[in-house]
Amino acid sequence: MAQPDTFGRYRVIRHLGSGSFATVWLAHDDQLDTPVAVKVLAENWAHQLDVHDRFVAEARILRQADSAWLVRVHDIGTLSDERPYFVMPYADQGSVADLIAKRPLPLDEALRLLTEIGQGVTVLHRHGTIHRDIKPSNVLLQSSPVGQRVLVADLGFAKSIDGASGFTAAAGTPGYMSPEQHGPGGDLDVRADVYSLGAVAYELITGRRPPAPPVRVPPRRLRPGVPQALDELIMSALAEDRTARPPDAKAFTDRIRAIRMVPDLRSELPWWVRHRSLWRRAVAVLAALALVLAGTTGAAASSTRALTEVRYAGDELHLAVPQAWARQFHNGRAVPSAVESDRTSGVLVATDLEAWDEPRASVAGVFAALLPGTGHDLDSLLDGAPCPGPVERRGFAGPEWSGEIRQWPSCAGRPGAVAVASLASAHRETTLYLEVRQPGRRPDVIDSIIAATRLSR
Numbered sequence: 001m002a003q004p005d006t007f008g009r010y011r012v013i014r015h016l017g018s019g020s021f022a023t024v025w026l027a028h029d030d031q032l033d034t035p036v037a038v039k040v041l042a043e044n045w046a047h048q049l050d051v052h053d054r055f056v057a058e059a060r061i062l063r064q065a066d067s068a069w070l071v072r073v074h075d076i077g078t079l080s081d082e083r084p085y086f087v088m089p090y091a092d093q094g095s096v097a098d099l100i101a102k103r104p105l106p107l108d109e110a111l112r113l114l115t116e117i118g119q120g121v122t123v124l125h126r127h128g129t130i131h132r133d134i135k136p137s138n139v140l141l142q143s144s145p146v147g148q149r150v151l152v153a154d155l156g157f158a159k160s161i162d163g164a165s166g167f168t169a170a171a172g173t174p175g176y177m178s179p180e181q182h183g184p185g186g187d188l189d190v191r192a193d194v195y196s197l198g199a200v201a202y203e204l205i206t207g208r209r210p211p212a213p214p215v216r217v218p219p220r221r222l223r224p225g226v227p228q229a230l231d232e233l234i235m236s237a238l239a240e241d242r243t244a245r246p247p248d249a250k251a252f253t254d255r256i257r258a259i260r261m262v263p264d265l266r267s268e269l270p271w272w273v274r275h276r277s278l279w280r281r282a283v284a285v286l287a288a289l290a291l292v293l294a295g296t297t298g299a300a301a302s303s304t305r306a307l308t309e310v311r312y313a314g315d316e317l318h319l320a321v322p323q324a325w326a327r328q329f330h331n332g333r334a335v336p337s338a339v340e341s342d343r344t345s346g347v348l349v350a351t352d353l354e355a356w357d358e359p360r361a362s363v364a365g366v367f368a369a370l371l372p373g374t375g376h377d378l379d380s381l382l383d384g385a386p387c388p389g390p391v392e393r394r395g396f397a398g399p400e401w402s403g404e405i406r407q408w409p410s411c412a413g414r415p416g417a418v419a420v421a422s423l424a425s426a427h428r429e430t431t432l433y434l435e436v437r438q439p440g441r442r443p444d445v446i447d448s449i450i451a452a453t454r455l456s457r
């Protein structure tokens with residue numbers, strides 16, 4: 001396959017890979033000065049009308065869904081030989097299949113990936129689309145300023161929910177495909193994708209693809225220490241009878257989120273520690289050492305997930321956010337009108353920006369704004385409580401910040417806990433206003449965010 005020079009205005013750099021129906025190239029958009037991935041319909045399929053239409057339909061679905069959890073499509077075009085191509089952001093970290101081929105995943109990382117893959121599939125289900133080919137190689141990874149983005153890709157087999165009953169050609173990948181996808185003519189619904197999510201979960205957790213259905217070996221037998229709730233969820237998603245599966249991607253993802261909140265998850269010993277080869281024993285020694293060290297650095301360090309730093313206000317604020325929450329950020333988001341301040345904006349870092357304002361959505365994240373002066377107590381800042389119901393009040397005093405935190409452990413009508421804090425800087429005439437939404441009441445996470453957040457000196 002000869003390397004073309006350009007596709008439209010995109011200068012080709014190198015071949016990225018070829019699938020059954022298309023070839024993907026790394027190219028450069030010289031006008032916007034950014035790398036892109038260009039997917040081109042393969043020559044041998046160019047004159048097959050149904051394949052051509054499916055290719056264009058994939059681009060349309062991705063464009064219409066326009067979600068941060070899915071690969072976005074920026075442009076579409078046609079080559080001189082009539083083959084269509086479409087242009088996507090370049091996923092520079094490869095796919096989840098590449099990741100699991102390199103190393104076994106810690107449980108927390110596997111659950112983070114599953115949550116994000118589940119969000120992508122949820123967007124498709126809301127859009128009225130069944131993916132039909134969810135598997136690790138169809139989930140791409142891209143670097144972003146706040147960590148790794150997970151992007152569900154390759155909708156080459158996607159079908160509209162309305163059109164999925166009646167005759168449909170068999171499609172999918174063995175190992176990840178639901179039993180109802182194995183023959184043509186099956187009437188499919190979103191539970192086919194739930195099966196595939198279960199299969200991906202099985203592989204991320206155990207390092208092995210599930211056997212052909214019926215799956216009888218639960219993940220816990222291959223990786224002792226897997227929480228029972230996770231084991232049950234994966235086995236229910238892999239049920240042959242789809243009525244026994246979670247009803248859609250959202251239900252599956254909500255349950256993964258709840259399991260992620262189990263406090264002891266992060267202290268679970270890496271599973272490869274139990275393996276016997278020599279180098280693996282060496283890893284075991286290192287892992288044990290790390291646990292001891294974590295134990296000596298105090299309660300906050302051992303109970304908190306990893307934090308990442310997001311800078312705001314011309315690098316003035318170095319906001320610490322749990323890595324798992326740092327999925328999207330909005331630099332310059334308006335301060336809620338209830339907070340009386342001369343400064344009008346702050347930074348929001350969250351698992352889902354759109355869900356932040358939706359009271360019923362499960363979302364985790366931090367909103368932070370800097371207010372001039374230090375005399376802002378929460379009573380003067382807040383015009384009423386953000387949540388009905390009982391509030392827990394406490395003081396916070398650290399080397400960088402001191403002030404008050406109020407947390408609503410449960411907030412009527414919305415999942416998770418909400419907290420606000422007003423914290424005066426120990427070094428400047430500045431107050432840090434914080435709002436934290438988390439899936440459950442975890443005051444230690446709030447404390448670790450505050451303790452690791454600082455102003456540049």
Ligand SMILES: Nc1ncnc2c1ncn2[C@@H]1O[C@H](COP(=O)(O)OP(=O)(O)OP(=O)(O)O)[C@@H](O)[C@H]1O
Binds near residue numbers: 137
């Ligand atoms: N936006 C992207 N950025 C980086 N690499 C990409 C991007 N999109 C696809 N690729 C890579 O290009 C290759 C071909 O992708 P494609 O979607 O055509 O097929 P596939 O998923 O490998 O196979 P099949 O479609 O047969 O299941 C894969 O290795 C994929 O990881």
